[in-house]
Amino acid sequence: MTFEPGVIPHEEGLHDDPYLFFFRGDEILVIEDAEGPKVPKAGFLEERGIRVPRDTIFIGTLDSVPCYLAVSEGLDIKESGLQDTRILFSGLRSLLGFFDDELFRTAGIASQTAYWLRTHRYCGRCGRRTVLSENERALVCSRCGLASYPRISPAIIVAITRNRKILLARSRRFRTGLYSVLAGFVEPGENLEGCLQREVLEEVGITVTDIRYFASQPWPFPHSLMIAFTARYSDGEIVPDPSEIVDAGWFDKDMLPEIPPHGTIARRLIDWFVDTKR
Ligand SMILES: [Zn+2]
Incomplete structure:
Protein backbone atom coordinates (compact mmCIF):
# COMPACT_ATOMS: atom_id res chain seq x y z
CA MET A 1 0.00 0.00 0.00
CA THR A 2 1.17 3.55 -0.74
CA PHE A 3 -0.28 6.66 0.87
CA GLU A 4 -0.01 10.03 -0.90
CA PRO A 5 -0.98 12.89 1.42
CA GLY A 6 -3.12 15.67 -0.03
CA VAL A 7 -5.44 18.56 0.82
CA ILE A 8 -7.43 18.92 -2.41
CA PRO A 9 -8.97 15.74 -3.89
CA HIS A 10 -7.99 14.77 -7.46
CA GLU A 11 -10.89 15.08 -9.90
CA GLU A 12 -10.47 11.56 -11.23
CA GLY A 13 -10.73 9.93 -7.81
CA LEU A 14 -13.95 11.65 -6.76
CA HIS A 15 -16.25 8.89 -7.93
CA ASP A 16 -14.37 6.08 -6.20
CA ASP A 17 -15.77 4.68 -2.99
CA PRO A 18 -13.41 6.33 -0.48
CA TYR A 19 -11.84 4.94 2.65
CA LEU A 20 -13.31 6.59 5.70
CA PHE A 21 -11.10 7.16 8.75
CA PHE A 22 -13.86 7.77 11.21
CA PHE A 23 -12.89 8.92 14.71
CA ARG A 24 -14.83 9.17 17.92
CA GLY A 25 -12.44 10.79 20.38
CA ASP A 26 -9.19 8.80 20.18
CA GLU A 27 -10.87 5.74 18.71
CA ILE A 28 -11.17 4.78 15.06
CA LEU A 29 -14.03 2.90 13.44
CA VAL A 30 -12.90 -0.47 12.09
CA ILE A 31 -14.61 -3.45 10.55
CA GLU A 32 -13.38 -6.80 11.67
CA ASP A 33 -13.84 -10.11 9.91
CA ALA A 34 -11.94 -13.40 9.86
CA GLU A 35 -8.96 -11.69 8.19
CA GLY A 36 -8.63 -9.07 10.94
CA PRO A 37 -9.44 -5.38 11.37
CA LYS A 38 -9.80 -3.06 8.34
CA VAL A 39 -10.61 0.57 7.63
CA PRO A 40 -14.09 0.67 6.02
CA LYS A 41 -15.08 2.35 2.80
CA ALA A 42 -17.88 4.92 3.00
CA GLY A 43 -20.24 2.80 0.86
CA PHE A 44 -19.91 -0.17 3.21
CA LEU A 45 -21.02 1.96 6.16
CA GLU A 46 -23.89 3.59 4.30
CA GLU A 47 -25.19 0.18 3.23
CA ARG A 48 -25.36 -0.71 6.90
CA GLY A 49 -27.24 2.44 7.83
CA ILE A 50 -24.31 4.26 9.39
CA ARG A 51 -24.66 7.88 8.36
CA VAL A 52 -21.39 9.38 7.16
CA PRO A 53 -21.02 13.03 8.30
CA ARG A 54 -21.15 15.65 5.52
CA ASP A 55 -18.10 17.57 6.69
CA THR A 56 -15.47 14.94 5.91
CA ILE A 57 -11.90 16.09 5.21
CA PHE A 58 -9.77 14.78 2.36
CA ILE A 59 -6.36 13.63 3.67
CA GLY A 60 -4.85 11.89 0.61
CA THR A 61 -5.03 8.67 -1.36
CA LEU A 62 -4.17 5.10 -0.45
CA ASP A 63 -3.28 3.15 -3.61
CA SER A 64 -5.16 5.88 -5.54
CA VAL A 65 -8.34 5.43 -3.45
CA PRO A 66 -9.36 8.73 -1.79
CA CYS A 67 -9.14 8.82 2.01
CA TYR A 68 -11.42 10.99 4.09
CA LEU A 69 -11.36 11.82 7.76
CA ALA A 70 -14.60 12.12 9.70
CA VAL A 71 -14.91 13.13 13.30
CA SER A 72 -17.97 12.43 15.36
CA GLU A 73 -18.14 12.99 19.07
CA GLY A 74 -21.69 11.72 19.41
CA LEU A 75 -21.96 8.71 17.11
CA ASP A 76 -23.04 5.62 18.96
CA ILE A 77 -22.53 2.43 17.05
CA LYS A 78 -23.78 -0.75 18.56
CA GLU A 79 -20.88 -3.15 18.29
CA SER A 80 -22.81 -5.61 16.23
CA GLY A 81 -22.02 -8.77 14.36
CA LEU A 82 -23.38 -8.92 10.80
CA GLN A 83 -22.53 -11.99 8.74
CA ASP A 84 -19.22 -12.53 10.56
CA THR A 85 -18.27 -8.85 10.26
CA ARG A 86 -18.09 -6.67 13.35
CA ILE A 87 -18.17 -2.87 13.30
CA LEU A 88 -16.51 -1.26 16.29
CA PHE A 89 -14.45 1.66 17.54
CA SER A 90 -10.91 0.69 18.49
CA GLY A 91 -7.91 2.44 20.05
CA LEU A 92 -5.30 3.04 17.32
CA ARG A 93 -2.51 1.62 19.47
CA SER A 94 -4.24 -1.75 19.66
CA LEU A 95 -4.18 -1.94 15.83
CA LEU A 96 -0.36 -1.83 15.75
CA GLY A 97 0.75 -5.09 14.16
CA PHE A 98 -2.71 -5.81 12.70
CA PHE A 99 -2.66 -3.07 10.05
CA ASP A 100 -0.18 -3.05 7.19
CA ASP A 101 2.61 -0.50 8.03
CA GLU A 102 1.40 2.00 5.43
CA LEU A 103 -2.22 1.67 6.53
CA PHE A 104 -1.14 2.22 10.14
CA ARG A 105 0.84 5.30 9.05
CA THR A 106 -2.25 6.62 7.20
CA ALA A 107 -4.47 5.96 10.22
CA GLY A 108 -1.83 7.78 12.31
CA ILE A 109 -2.01 10.82 10.03
CA ALA A 110 -5.81 10.74 10.25
CA SER A 111 -5.64 10.41 14.04
CA GLN A 112 -3.20 13.33 14.39
CA THR A 113 -5.38 15.46 12.12
CA ALA A 114 -8.50 14.56 14.10
CA TYR A 115 -6.71 15.45 17.36
CA TRP A 116 -5.58 18.76 15.88
CA LEU A 117 -9.13 19.59 14.70
CA ARG A 118 -10.53 18.82 18.15
CA THR A 119 -7.98 20.99 19.96
CA HIS A 120 -7.85 24.01 17.61
CA ILE A 152 4.47 17.71 15.64
CA SER A 153 6.43 17.19 18.84
CA PRO A 154 9.92 15.76 18.31
CA ALA A 155 11.18 13.33 20.92
CA ILE A 156 14.44 11.41 21.19
CA ILE A 157 14.59 7.74 22.07
CA VAL A 158 17.92 6.04 22.82
CA ALA A 159 19.38 2.58 23.28
CA ILE A 160 22.33 2.93 25.69
CA THR A 161 24.72 0.01 25.78
CA ARG A 162 27.51 -0.83 28.22
CA ASN A 163 29.68 -3.70 27.02
CA ARG A 164 27.13 -6.48 26.42
CA LYS A 165 24.24 -4.93 28.32
CA ILE A 166 21.48 -2.45 27.52
CA LEU A 167 19.91 0.13 29.80
CA LEU A 168 16.17 -0.40 30.21
CA ALA A 169 13.85 1.50 32.51
CA ARG A 170 10.31 1.26 33.77
CA SER A 171 8.43 4.52 33.44
CA ARG A 172 5.66 5.49 35.86
CA ARG A 173 3.37 5.59 32.82
CA PHE A 174 4.05 1.95 31.79
CA ARG A 175 1.84 -0.95 32.71
CA THR A 176 3.35 -3.22 35.35
CA GLY A 177 6.36 -5.25 34.24
CA LEU A 178 7.13 -3.37 31.02
CA TYR A 179 10.64 -1.97 30.50
CA SER A 180 11.89 0.11 27.59
CA VAL A 181 14.69 2.36 26.39
CA LEU A 182 14.72 6.01 27.52
CA ALA A 183 12.83 8.71 25.64
CA GLY A 184 11.97 12.37 26.11
CA PHE A 185 10.63 15.44 24.34
CA VAL A 186 12.90 18.03 22.76
CA GLU A 187 12.71 21.41 24.50
CA PRO A 188 12.91 24.84 22.83
CA GLY A 189 16.49 25.71 21.89
CA GLU A 190 17.80 22.15 22.15
CA ASN A 191 19.40 20.10 19.43
CA LEU A 192 18.73 16.36 19.42
CA GLU A 193 22.09 15.40 20.95
CA GLY A 194 21.68 17.96 23.72
CA CYS A 195 18.17 16.72 24.44
CA LEU A 196 19.45 13.14 24.59
CA GLN A 197 22.26 13.99 27.05
CA ARG A 198 19.88 15.97 29.26
CA GLU A 199 17.14 13.33 29.31
CA VAL A 200 19.57 10.53 30.13
CA LEU A 201 21.21 12.54 32.91
CA GLU A 202 17.85 13.64 34.35
CA GLU A 203 16.17 10.25 34.22
CA VAL A 204 18.98 7.91 35.29
CA GLY A 205 21.96 10.12 36.28
CA ILE A 206 24.54 8.86 33.77
CA THR A 207 26.39 10.38 30.82
CA VAL A 208 26.76 8.80 27.36
CA THR A 209 29.11 9.03 24.39
CA ASP A 210 29.27 7.90 20.76
CA ILE A 211 25.71 9.09 19.96
CA ARG A 212 24.64 7.74 16.56
CA TYR A 213 21.44 8.28 14.58
CA PHE A 214 19.45 5.06 14.18
CA ALA A 215 16.03 5.76 12.58
CA SER A 216 12.87 7.79 13.09
CA GLN A 217 9.16 7.03 13.32
CA PRO A 218 6.03 9.18 13.38
CA TRP A 219 4.18 8.27 16.56
CA PRO A 220 0.59 9.55 16.55
CA PHE A 221 -0.01 9.48 20.33
CA PRO A 222 -1.00 12.20 19.95
CA HIS A 223 1.53 13.89 17.65
CA SER A 224 5.16 12.85 18.23
CA LEU A 225 8.05 12.22 15.89
CA MET A 226 10.38 9.73 17.56
CA ILE A 227 14.04 10.18 16.57
CA ALA A 228 16.04 7.14 17.62
CA PHE A 229 19.73 6.95 18.52
CA THR A 230 22.20 4.49 19.90
CA ALA A 231 24.80 5.59 22.47
CA ARG A 232 27.44 4.05 24.71
CA TYR A 233 27.68 4.45 28.48
CA SER A 234 30.33 6.95 29.54
CA ASP A 235 30.17 7.72 33.25
CA GLY A 236 28.11 7.66 36.45
CA GLU A 237 25.93 5.22 38.38
CA ILE A 238 22.24 4.67 37.67
CA VAL A 239 20.10 6.84 39.94
CA PRO A 240 16.49 6.84 38.67
CA ASP A 241 14.52 10.07 38.89
CA PRO A 242 11.63 8.90 41.12
CA SER A 243 9.17 11.36 39.54
CA GLU A 244 9.50 9.57 36.16
CA ILE A 245 11.31 6.23 36.54
CA VAL A 246 10.26 3.41 38.85
CA ASP A 247 13.27 1.20 38.11
CA ALA A 248 16.23 1.11 35.70
CA GLY A 249 19.11 -1.26 35.14
CA TRP A 250 21.57 -2.94 32.76
CA PHE A 251 20.13 -6.01 31.06
CA ASP A 252 21.86 -8.85 29.29
CA LYS A 253 20.26 -9.89 25.98
CA ASP A 254 19.43 -13.31 27.42
CA MET A 255 17.75 -11.84 30.49
CA LEU A 256 15.42 -9.21 29.02
CA PRO A 257 12.27 -8.22 30.92
CA GLU A 258 8.94 -7.58 29.16
CA ILE A 259 9.66 -5.12 26.33
CA PRO A 260 7.50 -3.05 23.91
CA PRO A 261 5.72 -4.83 21.02
CA HIS A 262 6.86 -5.09 17.40
CA GLY A 263 5.94 -2.04 15.36
CA THR A 264 7.42 0.39 17.90
CA ILE A 265 10.79 2.04 17.38
CA ALA A 266 11.69 1.12 20.98
CA ARG A 267 11.38 -2.54 19.98
CA ARG A 268 13.51 -1.96 16.87
CA LEU A 269 16.26 -0.49 19.06
CA ILE A 270 16.13 -3.42 21.49
CA ASP A 271 16.08 -5.93 18.60
CA TRP A 272 19.13 -4.14 17.14
CA PHE A 273 20.91 -4.61 20.49
CA VAL A 274 19.98 -8.32 20.63
CA ASP A 275 21.17 -8.86 17.04
CA THR A 276 24.47 -7.00 17.34
CA LYS A 277 25.74 -7.69 20.89
CA ARG A 278 26.87 -11.27 20.64
ZN1 LIG B 1 -7.95 35.17 16.04
Whole structure:
Protein backbone atom coordinates (compact mmCIF):
# COMPACT_ATOMS: atom_id res chain seq x y z
CA MET A 1 0.00 0.00 0.00
CA THR A 2 1.17 3.55 -0.74
CA PHE A 3 -0.28 6.66 0.87
CA GLU A 4 -0.01 10.03 -0.90
CA PRO A 5 -0.98 12.89 1.42
CA GLY A 6 -3.12 15.67 -0.03
CA VAL A 7 -5.44 18.56 0.82
CA ILE A 8 -7.43 18.92 -2.41
CA PRO A 9 -8.97 15.74 -3.89
CA HIS A 10 -7.99 14.77 -7.46
CA GLU A 11 -10.89 15.08 -9.90
CA GLU A 12 -10.47 11.56 -11.23
CA GLY A 13 -10.73 9.93 -7.81
CA LEU A 14 -13.95 11.65 -6.76
CA HIS A 15 -16.25 8.89 -7.93
CA ASP A 16 -14.37 6.08 -6.20
CA ASP A 17 -15.77 4.68 -2.99
CA PRO A 18 -13.41 6.33 -0.48
CA TYR A 19 -11.84 4.94 2.65
CA LEU A 20 -13.31 6.59 5.70
CA PHE A 21 -11.10 7.16 8.75
CA PHE A 22 -13.86 7.77 11.21
CA PHE A 23 -12.89 8.92 14.71
CA ARG A 24 -14.83 9.17 17.92
CA GLY A 25 -12.44 10.79 20.38
CA ASP A 26 -9.19 8.80 20.18
CA GLU A 27 -10.87 5.74 18.71
CA ILE A 28 -11.17 4.78 15.06
CA LEU A 29 -14.03 2.90 13.44
CA VAL A 30 -12.90 -0.47 12.09
CA ILE A 31 -14.61 -3.45 10.55
CA GLU A 32 -13.38 -6.80 11.67
CA ASP A 33 -13.84 -10.11 9.91
CA ALA A 34 -11.94 -13.40 9.86
CA GLU A 35 -8.96 -11.69 8.19
CA GLY A 36 -8.63 -9.07 10.94
CA PRO A 37 -9.44 -5.38 11.37
CA LYS A 38 -9.80 -3.06 8.34
CA VAL A 39 -10.61 0.57 7.63
CA PRO A 40 -14.09 0.67 6.02
CA LYS A 41 -15.08 2.35 2.80
CA ALA A 42 -17.88 4.92 3.00
CA GLY A 43 -20.24 2.80 0.86
CA PHE A 44 -19.91 -0.17 3.21
CA LEU A 45 -21.02 1.96 6.16
CA GLU A 46 -23.89 3.59 4.30
CA GLU A 47 -25.19 0.18 3.23
CA ARG A 48 -25.36 -0.71 6.90
CA GLY A 49 -27.24 2.44 7.83
CA ILE A 50 -24.31 4.26 9.39
CA ARG A 51 -24.66 7.88 8.36
CA VAL A 52 -21.39 9.38 7.16
CA PRO A 53 -21.02 13.03 8.30
CA ARG A 54 -21.15 15.65 5.52
CA ASP A 55 -18.10 17.57 6.69
CA THR A 56 -15.47 14.94 5.91
CA ILE A 57 -11.90 16.09 5.21
CA PHE A 58 -9.77 14.78 2.36
CA ILE A 59 -6.36 13.63 3.67
CA GLY A 60 -4.85 11.89 0.61
CA THR A 61 -5.03 8.67 -1.36
CA LEU A 62 -4.17 5.10 -0.45
CA ASP A 63 -3.28 3.15 -3.61
CA SER A 64 -5.16 5.88 -5.54
CA VAL A 65 -8.34 5.43 -3.45
CA PRO A 66 -9.36 8.73 -1.79
CA CYS A 67 -9.14 8.82 2.01
CA TYR A 68 -11.42 10.99 4.09
CA LEU A 69 -11.36 11.82 7.76
CA ALA A 70 -14.60 12.12 9.70
CA VAL A 71 -14.91 13.13 13.30
CA SER A 72 -17.97 12.43 15.36
CA GLU A 73 -18.14 12.99 19.07
CA GLY A 74 -21.69 11.72 19.41
CA LEU A 75 -21.96 8.71 17.11
CA ASP A 76 -23.04 5.62 18.96
CA ILE A 77 -22.53 2.43 17.05
CA LYS A 78 -23.78 -0.75 18.56
CA GLU A 79 -20.88 -3.15 18.29
CA SER A 80 -22.81 -5.61 16.23
CA GLY A 81 -22.02 -8.77 14.36
CA LEU A 82 -23.38 -8.92 10.80
CA GLN A 83 -22.53 -11.99 8.74
CA ASP A 84 -19.22 -12.53 10.56
CA THR A 85 -18.27 -8.85 10.26
CA ARG A 86 -18.09 -6.67 13.35
CA ILE A 87 -18.17 -2.87 13.30
CA LEU A 88 -16.51 -1.26 16.29
CA PHE A 89 -14.45 1.66 17.54
CA SER A 90 -10.91 0.69 18.49
CA GLY A 91 -7.91 2.44 20.05
CA LEU A 92 -5.30 3.04 17.32
CA ARG A 93 -2.51 1.62 19.47
CA SER A 94 -4.24 -1.75 19.66
CA LEU A 95 -4.18 -1.94 15.83
CA LEU A 96 -0.36 -1.83 15.75
CA GLY A 97 0.75 -5.09 14.16
CA PHE A 98 -2.71 -5.81 12.70
CA PHE A 99 -2.66 -3.07 10.05
CA ASP A 100 -0.18 -3.05 7.19
CA ASP A 101 2.61 -0.50 8.03
CA GLU A 102 1.40 2.00 5.43
CA LEU A 103 -2.22 1.67 6.53
CA PHE A 104 -1.14 2.22 10.14
CA ARG A 105 0.84 5.30 9.05
CA THR A 106 -2.25 6.62 7.20
CA ALA A 107 -4.47 5.96 10.22
CA GLY A 108 -1.83 7.78 12.31
CA ILE A 109 -2.01 10.82 10.03
CA ALA A 110 -5.81 10.74 10.25
CA SER A 111 -5.64 10.41 14.04
CA GLN A 112 -3.20 13.33 14.39
CA THR A 113 -5.38 15.46 12.12
CA ALA A 114 -8.50 14.56 14.10
CA TYR A 115 -6.71 15.45 17.36
CA TRP A 116 -5.58 18.76 15.88
CA LEU A 117 -9.13 19.59 14.70
CA ARG A 118 -10.53 18.82 18.15
CA THR A 119 -7.98 20.99 19.96
CA HIS A 120 -7.85 24.01 17.61
CA ARG A 121 -11.51 24.92 17.22
CA TYR A 122 -10.86 28.42 18.52
CA CYS A 123 -8.13 30.92 17.77
CA GLY A 124 -5.31 30.88 20.35
CA ARG A 125 -4.87 34.65 19.94
CA CYS A 126 -8.38 36.12 19.94
CA GLY A 127 -10.70 33.21 20.81
CA ARG A 128 -12.87 33.37 17.67
CA ARG A 129 -13.92 30.20 15.84
CA THR A 130 -11.38 28.84 13.30
CA VAL A 131 -12.22 27.55 9.82
CA LEU A 132 -10.40 24.99 7.70
CA SER A 133 -8.28 26.46 4.89
CA GLU A 134 -9.24 25.21 1.45
CA ASN A 135 -5.74 25.05 0.00
CA GLU A 136 -3.47 23.99 2.83
CA ARG A 137 -3.74 21.94 6.01
CA ALA A 138 -4.41 24.89 8.29
CA LEU A 139 -7.12 26.20 10.59
CA VAL A 140 -7.52 29.93 10.13
CA CYS A 141 -9.10 32.37 12.58
CA SER A 142 -12.28 33.88 11.13
CA ARG A 143 -11.49 37.25 12.76
CA CYS A 144 -7.74 37.87 13.03
CA GLY A 145 -6.50 35.40 10.40
CA LEU A 146 -4.05 33.54 12.67
CA ALA A 147 -3.26 30.18 11.05
CA SER A 148 -2.69 27.03 13.10
CA TYR A 149 -0.95 24.01 11.61
CA PRO A 150 -0.95 20.40 12.82
CA ARG A 151 1.54 20.14 15.65
CA ILE A 152 4.47 17.71 15.64
CA SER A 153 6.43 17.19 18.84
CA PRO A 154 9.92 15.76 18.31
CA ALA A 155 11.18 13.33 20.92
CA ILE A 156 14.44 11.41 21.19
CA ILE A 157 14.59 7.74 22.07
CA VAL A 158 17.92 6.04 22.82
CA ALA A 159 19.38 2.58 23.28
CA ILE A 160 22.33 2.93 25.69
CA THR A 161 24.72 0.01 25.78
CA ARG A 162 27.51 -0.83 28.22
CA ASN A 163 29.68 -3.70 27.02
CA ARG A 164 27.13 -6.48 26.42
CA LYS A 165 24.24 -4.93 28.32
CA ILE A 166 21.48 -2.45 27.52
CA LEU A 167 19.91 0.13 29.80
CA LEU A 168 16.17 -0.40 30.21
CA ALA A 169 13.85 1.50 32.51
CA ARG A 170 10.31 1.26 33.77
CA SER A 171 8.43 4.52 33.44
CA ARG A 172 5.66 5.49 35.86
CA ARG A 173 3.37 5.59 32.82
CA PHE A 174 4.05 1.95 31.79
CA ARG A 175 1.84 -0.95 32.71
CA THR A 176 3.35 -3.22 35.35
CA GLY A 177 6.36 -5.25 34.24
CA LEU A 178 7.13 -3.37 31.02
CA TYR A 179 10.64 -1.97 30.50
CA SER A 180 11.89 0.11 27.59
CA VAL A 181 14.69 2.36 26.39
CA LEU A 182 14.72 6.01 27.52
CA ALA A 183 12.83 8.71 25.64
CA GLY A 184 11.97 12.37 26.11
CA PHE A 185 10.63 15.44 24.34
CA VAL A 186 12.90 18.03 22.76
CA GLU A 187 12.71 21.41 24.50
CA PRO A 188 12.91 24.84 22.83
CA GLY A 189 16.49 25.71 21.89
CA GLU A 190 17.80 22.15 22.15
CA ASN A 191 19.40 20.10 19.43
CA LEU A 192 18.73 16.36 19.42
CA GLU A 193 22.09 15.40 20.95
CA GLY A 194 21.68 17.96 23.72
CA CYS A 195 18.17 16.72 24.44
CA LEU A 196 19.45 13.14 24.59
CA GLN A 197 22.26 13.99 27.05
CA ARG A 198 19.88 15.97 29.26
CA GLU A 199 17.14 13.33 29.31
CA VAL A 200 19.57 10.53 30.13
CA LEU A 201 21.21 12.54 32.91
CA GLU A 202 17.85 13.64 34.35
CA GLU A 203 16.17 10.25 34.22
CA VAL A 204 18.98 7.91 35.29
CA GLY A 205 21.96 10.12 36.28
CA ILE A 206 24.54 8.86 33.77
CA THR A 207 26.39 10.38 30.82
CA VAL A 208 26.76 8.80 27.36
CA THR A 209 29.11 9.03 24.39
CA ASP A 210 29.27 7.90 20.76
CA ILE A 211 25.71 9.09 19.96
CA ARG A 212 24.64 7.74 16.56
CA TYR A 213 21.44 8.28 14.58
CA PHE A 214 19.45 5.06 14.18
CA ALA A 215 16.03 5.76 12.58
CA SER A 216 12.87 7.79 13.09
CA GLN A 217 9.16 7.03 13.32
CA PRO A 218 6.03 9.18 13.38
CA TRP A 219 4.18 8.27 16.56
CA PRO A 220 0.59 9.55 16.55
CA PHE A 221 -0.01 9.48 20.33
CA PRO A 222 -1.00 12.20 19.95
CA HIS A 223 1.53 13.89 17.65
CA SER A 224 5.16 12.85 18.23
CA LEU A 225 8.05 12.22 15.89
CA MET A 226 10.38 9.73 17.56
CA ILE A 227 14.04 10.18 16.57
CA ALA A 228 16.04 7.14 17.62
CA PHE A 229 19.73 6.95 18.52
CA THR A 230 22.20 4.49 19.90
CA ALA A 231 24.80 5.59 22.47
CA ARG A 232 27.44 4.05 24.71
CA TYR A 233 27.68 4.45 28.48
CA SER A 234 30.33 6.95 29.54
CA ASP A 235 30.17 7.72 33.25
CA GLY A 236 28.11 7.66 36.45
CA GLU A 237 25.93 5.22 38.38
CA ILE A 238 22.24 4.67 37.67
CA VAL A 239 20.10 6.84 39.94
CA PRO A 240 16.49 6.84 38.67
CA ASP A 241 14.52 10.07 38.89
CA PRO A 242 11.63 8.90 41.12
CA SER A 243 9.17 11.36 39.54
CA GLU A 244 9.50 9.57 36.16
CA ILE A 245 11.31 6.23 36.54
CA VAL A 246 10.26 3.41 38.85
CA ASP A 247 13.27 1.20 38.11
CA ALA A 248 16.23 1.11 35.70
CA GLY A 249 19.11 -1.26 35.14
CA TRP A 250 21.57 -2.94 32.76
CA PHE A 251 20.13 -6.01 31.06
CA ASP A 252 21.86 -8.85 29.29
CA LYS A 253 20.26 -9.89 25.98
CA ASP A 254 19.43 -13.31 27.42
CA MET A 255 17.75 -11.84 30.49
CA LEU A 256 15.42 -9.21 29.02
CA PRO A 257 12.27 -8.22 30.92
CA GLU A 258 8.94 -7.58 29.16
CA ILE A 259 9.66 -5.12 26.33
CA PRO A 260 7.50 -3.05 23.91
CA PRO A 261 5.72 -4.83 21.02
CA HIS A 262 6.86 -5.09 17.40
CA GLY A 263 5.94 -2.04 15.36
CA THR A 264 7.42 0.39 17.90
CA ILE A 265 10.79 2.04 17.38
CA ALA A 266 11.69 1.12 20.98
CA ARG A 267 11.38 -2.54 19.98
CA ARG A 268 13.51 -1.96 16.87
CA LEU A 269 16.26 -0.49 19.06
CA ILE A 270 16.13 -3.42 21.49
CA ASP A 271 16.08 -5.93 18.60
CA TRP A 272 19.13 -4.14 17.14
CA PHE A 273 20.91 -4.61 20.49
CA VAL A 274 19.98 -8.32 20.63
CA ASP A 275 21.17 -8.86 17.04
CA THR A 276 24.47 -7.00 17.34
CA LYS A 277 25.74 -7.69 20.89
CA ARG A 278 26.87 -11.27 20.64
ZN1 LIG B 1 -7.95 35.17 16.04
